[in-house]
Amino acid sequence: MGKKNIAVAMGGYSSEYEISLKSGTVVCEALAKLDASVYPIHILTDGWYYVAQDGSKHVVNKGDFSFSNGSETVRPDVVFNTVHGTPGEDGLLQSYFELLGIPHTTSGFYQAALSFNKRDCLSVVKNFGVKCANSYYLNKGTEIDRDEIVKKVGLPCFVKPNRAGSSFGISKVSDMEQLLPAIKKAYEEDDEIIIETALKGTEVSVGVYTHNNEAVVLMPTEIVSENDFFDYEAKYLGKSDEITPARISEEDMQKVQEEAKRIHTLLKMTGVSRSEFIIQKGQPYFLEINATPGLSKESIIPKQVRHAGMTLTEFFSLLLDEALSRK
Template sequence: MSKKNVAVIMGGYSSEFEISLQSGEVVCESLDPTIYNIYPVHIFKEGWYHVDTLGNRYPVDKGTFSFSIDNDTITPDVVFNTVHGTPGEDGYLASYFELLGIPHTSTGFYQAALSFNKRDSLTVLKNFGVKCANSVYITQGMEIVPQDIVDKVGLPCFVKPNRAGSSFGVSRVAEEKDLLPAIEEAYKEDFEVIIESELVGTEVSVGAYRQNNKTKVLSPTEIVSENDFFDYEAKYLGKSEEITPARIPENETKAVQEETLRIYELLNMKGVSRTDFIIQDGVPYFIEINTTPGLSKESIIPKQAREAGMTLTEFFGILVEEALQA
């Protein structure tokens, strides 16, 4: 049986491109080269390129998502998506690959776009009884009355870009005077901003994925940040402790895993996702769902896969095979 060509896409157009490159490199290192031909593909605003181990760049034909190496044209059989933020996590690349008929490891374009938009995903899930923090949505140019926002969400609160990841542009606001500067900071990432009540409890993150057309849920990871919240430094610069499995009672573990499964299936997800919660008074409150979660060695999903007894080679292979069968 001939080996399948796997393009591992990484990079992207957002502030998360460096994190994405780390994720992509781990996937390339981990996939089994006896089963797959592995082609790293860097996606940037200035161009899309297959980049080989020597750093040689081969331009990608965006009309077919193919590239030529020594007069051989390579068209991937499947794409492993590790692009965080736009265009990999917000549905643009999913719709592109679906138009080309190339299978990919991430969820569908609608699910990606919906989950990447915090306001819209919260609105949908609340209708199904998923518990979430109180929130206010604003857009750049709107008149803002800080007191009105505080009356709705209270203090402390969190100010977040509506469509961004890795905690870029996120601030915890404890005093009303700090609200407008926090909003301006969030506007650097997105012209839409969501402001949420602070939930007090244990922060956990739970992975889910599909195998043989069945949703599997991983063990929760407990997040203990040295900073005010699980920000960029905490996520990527060692300023947090991530404990897998989480140190929570068995009934809370069961509740948060069941809610992860319910959300994954309510949204009709595919591929691997990571859903974040605050468990407050024993109840999981949904924060957000990430459809191209970090896969670098420091990331949560690889830790959960290892906790489940899988090597990254096995886990990433499951994601590729599931995409090929879809």
């Protein structure tokens, strides 16, 4: 890779923007070791800026994604996308970069939108024989029939916003009384909801990345939460243990890796994705897939990458090379 201008997009318009800024910072630090010019780009509701090392902000021209670096105008050769939530994980930025002809490290706009919409994504993979929890869908304004919900998914169940990440708005419901407050909480994040059977088993998270048009699967991480489930506190405030590789049998390991790789390929994902599963009685049940998984120091993908014997610099430059080769 000759000397390239790399923009690292971070931030976003959702509750996850702070986590994304951490991911972006880790990526910038790792890419600083390459012979390239690396530009942190903050994509926030109040504007898009290149933030220079001295803290000065330079407005990004949305017409061609160019900006001043203080002495000249830069137009990136490639974008490393670390925006979680909207607009970086739901297909909006992907469409924008694709219209401008700028290669980026994440999946295409349709794959991003599909994987971000948990309900639509489950509907697609179920048709390919992927095992998922029983689920019930609600839209804001539609009638809530508690008996019907419990009949379909049972108790305990999870109530989740359909299009939110980092476990925002999720509740675990153990009795009828908790159902309506949980639905109300989920509606604060999204006007579409998914209610799922709470599976009992080992929760694992599996990274898969695309290299030379092949899906390569990483070693699964087991998630042991101190809290009732892997919620925001467990994810970011140290209330969980993440064990890589997961403490599961050789056979379960193989099954869950094959399933993660199959889903990444089925959905035609590119870049790196991370799929969540619960292994119940030797069977992996798919929960969801993340198109721009967290890359901060605490995040799961960096741990799996290091376990695979790669540095983050090597891994991130592999994703950049892959993006440039797709151009």
